[in-house]
Amino acid sequence: MDDKKILIGKIVAPQGIRGEVRVQTYTASPMDFAVLSVESDKFAAADFKFVRRLNPTSDVIIARINGYADRTAVEALRGTELFISRDALPAVRDGEYYQADLIGFDVVRAGENIGRVVCFQNFGAGDIIELENGDMVSFIGADVDMDAKKIVVG
Numbered sequence: 001m002d003d004k005k006i007l008i009g010k011i012v013a014p015q016g017i018r019g020e021v022r023v024q025t026y027t028a029s030p031m032d033f034a035v036l037s038v039e040s041d042k043f044a045a046a047d048f049k050f051v052r053r054l055n056p057t058s059d060v061i062i063a064r065i066n067g068y069a070d071r072t073a074v075e076a077l078r079g080t081e082l083f084i085s086r087d088a089l090p091a092v093r094d095g096e097y098y099q100a101d102l103i104g105f106d107v108v109r110a111g112e113n114i115g116r117v118v119c120f121q122n123f124g125a126g127d128i129i130e131l132e133n134g135d136m137v138s139f140i141g142a143d144v145d146m147d148a149k150k151i152v153v154g
Contacts, residue, residue: 005039005083006100013078015062019069020051021077023061030061039083043067097146105149107131117151
């Protein structure tokens with residue numbers, strides 16, 4: 001599992017005219033981007049430079065990518081997904097986990113297996129589990145059993 005790439009954000013738009021980009025972050029804190037080694041299929045990890053957080057309450061940051069010097073150039077980066085290596089993440093404490101570690105877990109409701117986790121979504125009202133059959137269920141209040149590789153939802 002340590003060789004997996006973990007999605008941590010996406011370039012959503014150019015910012016200004018000097019080649020900066022807006023990045024929607026998926027990390028616990030947008031400020032994590034200041035220290036992470038961000039990878040992409042469109043540029044080298046060393047080329048990503050954190051500039052600042054858009055504002056104190058936003059999950060959006062501003063970044064600069066070496067080799068992209070103006071708004072027209074960075075427009076080609078719109079939609080680019082940003083990753084880190086799984087082994088770059090800090091170890092978790094007992095009772096904690098990364099959502100990426102839950103991919104493939106069975107989801108159970110009222111004693112019945114309703115599907116397997118393929119990813120997590122968050123549209124602003126909390127995390128949602130997306131199942132392999134396309135169904136989506138709320139992750140709020142879920143009970144995760146790491147040993148049984150199972151998530152029990154209400």
